[in-house]
Amino acid sequence: MNEAAPHFTPPAGTPPIVQLKGIAKYFPGVIANQDVDLEVYPGEIHALLGENGAGKSTLMNILTGIYQADAGEIIIDGYKREFASPQQAIAAGIGMVHQHFKLVQAFTVAENIHLGWDETPRRASAAKLERRTADLAKRFNLQVRPGARISDLSTGEQQRVEILRVLARQARVLILDEPTAVLTPAEARELFSALRNFVAEGNAVFFISHKLDEVLEISDRITILRGGRKIATEKASDCDPRMLAKLMVGRDIVLDDMRARPQGAAPVSKEPVLSLKNVTARGDDGSPALHDINLAVHAGEIVGVAGVAGNGQRELSQVLTGVRPAASGQIVVDGKPMSGRNAAAYAAGGIGHIPEDRLHSGLAPALSITINAVMREYMKPPITNAGVYNPGAATALSKEIAEAADVMIPDYGMPIRNLSGGNQQRLVARREMRIANKVLVAAYPSRGLDVGAINTMLRYIVELRDAGAGIVLISEELEELLNLSDRIAVLYEGRIMGELENQNIDIDEIGLLMGGRTQSEKTREVA
Incomplete structure (x- = not known):
């Protein structure tokens, strides 16, 4: 980890760009924000920390005009303002990059960058828009492919487009909600460099993240929310990860090595419960994405998959769960070949899937929490009997899943997109674990979760392992993989470089493999 940001002190007499005074926001049965005071100064990167559902995103949605506060004031450059829409906030110089993307999937990167922008030329060819986008990307040090369609981009690439679109509009206050959740360490460093350049020009950043190390690295001051209320605002230079974690959750958090099996845990099976033999697969654009993958997963073990994002992890998780067909090779689950079988057949065979993009791949955002919670068991009794759907049984099961996931829900009939990202993730995880009696494929299960929720999520996975399921854990967090995995396979450009x-x-060997090199290659170079 790099050192914390230097002590930030605004010039004497400098007013904040933004002040929030006494902000409150209520939803049915929920206090989202209560009496929150907050300010950000020119030249400052101000981090917001808190557990999932602590009110961070709600507070920033109020500042950007998506929600209107039930009490309190927004003051910009010393003047009280009210924003009835995001457009009004953008006009005042406040832009937000959301955790869930708001891009037009069928449009190119260049078209998304220029959509709705008053600086877009009235008549411009695709080539000209792409050149303008390339110039912007170079200026802000964010690599994108201007001519590519959004639907063909990885999650990390889409995030960069979102960030570039807001930076291009010259917002004076930039709000980033989990901006590095889908970025590689190198991409995160590039973003941090862009942010430092941005605030050096007298602008400001609100930075929402659950990654304590990066918050300490990039921010000048840190505000912690808990239960919708402000707990503290501290200088980053005065903080450490343990202190921040305790302020967030109100107790000490210790993440132990979870590889040890308790007495009574299921043993590791002699034969694999799932195996891939010389499996290849194609990406969304038809190009090769996986090459001759051989992987065996035994019941009662956790196999970690390490690698920089965009090296075939999404395609691997989809092949393992029947979402994406294999172009060649063999997939065997519990001794049965799965060639030609669809995702429903894999689920029926005991394969659960926590997908990389929970909102669009794991959930139906516009449908109710109840429907989303029970969708894996929708056609089974007691939810459906003799073709008749039982709403009461569905609601009872959804409450059972929510309770197991430790998610408080005021209204099971509201769209699941209204839940915080972390609560969505925990519901998906618990839903999938109910059917994963053979294997759970977990792609970035802790992405976007706070430190307390990560600890809870990983213990869910360990409990499932101890019950006798095989686990495939795909993660960019090496510490997470080392704490849980029995074996670690390293993926690079769709190939397993080593296990x-x-x-x-x-x-160091894992790092070399993640970059497509081996220890022997490094030794030869040194010699």
């Missing part, structure tokens, strides 16, 4: 037993593991 390492998690005992006295060499971190």
Whole structure:
């Protein structure tokens, strides 16, 4: 981890760009924000921390005109303002990059960048828009493919487009909601460089993240919310991860090595419960995405998959769960070949799936929490009997899943998109674990979760392993993989570069494999 940002002190007499005074927001049965005071100064990167549902995104949605506060004031440059829409906030110089993307999937990167922008030329060819986009990307040090369609981009690439679109509009106050959740470490460093350049020009950033190390690295001051209320605002230079975690959740959080099996845990099976043999698969654009993958997963073990984002992880998780067909090779689940079988057949065979993009791949955003919670068991009794759907049984099961996931829900009939991202993730995880009696494929299960929720999520996975399921854990967080995995396979450009037993593991070797190199290649270069 880099050192914390230097001590930030605004010039004497400098007023804040933004002041929030006494902000309150209520939803049915929920206090989202209560009496929150907050300010950000020119030249400042101000981090917001808090558990999922603590009110961070709601507070920023009020500042950007998506919600209107039930009490309190927004003051911009010393003047009280009210924003009835995001357009009014943008006109005042306040722009937000949301955790869930708001891009037009059928349009190109360049078209998305220029859509609704008053600086877009009235008559411009696709080539001209792409050149303008390339110039913007170079200026803000964010690599994008101007001519590519959004639907063909990885999650990380789409996030960069969102960030570039807001930066291009020259917002004076930039709000970033989990901006590095889908970025590689190198991409995150590029973003941090762009943010520092941005605030050096007298602008400001609100930075929402659950990654404590990066918050300490990039921010000048940190405000912690808990239960919709402000707990504290501290200088980043005065904080450490343990202190921040305790302020967020109100108790000490310790993430132990979870590989140890308790007495009574299911043993590791002799034969694999799931295996891939020389499997290849194509990406969404038809190009090769996976090459001759061989992977075996035994019941009662966790196999980690490491790698920089965009190297075939999404395609691998989809092949393992029947969402994406294999172009060649063999997939075997519990001794049965799965060639030609669809995702429903995999689910019926005991394969659960926590997808990379929970909102669009794991949920139906516009449908109710109840429907989303029970969709894996929709056609089974007691939810459906003799073709007749039982709403009461569905609601009872959804409450059972929510309780197991430790998610408080005021209205099971509201659209699931109204829940915070972390609560969505926990519901998806618990839903999938109910059917994963053979294997759970978990792609970035802790992405977007706060430190307390991460600990809870990983214990869910360990409990399932101890019950006798095989786990495939795909993650960019090496510490997470090392704490849980029995073995770690490293993926690079759709190939497994190596598989390492998690005992006295060499971190440098994992790093080399993640970059497509081996220890022997490095040795030859040195020689």
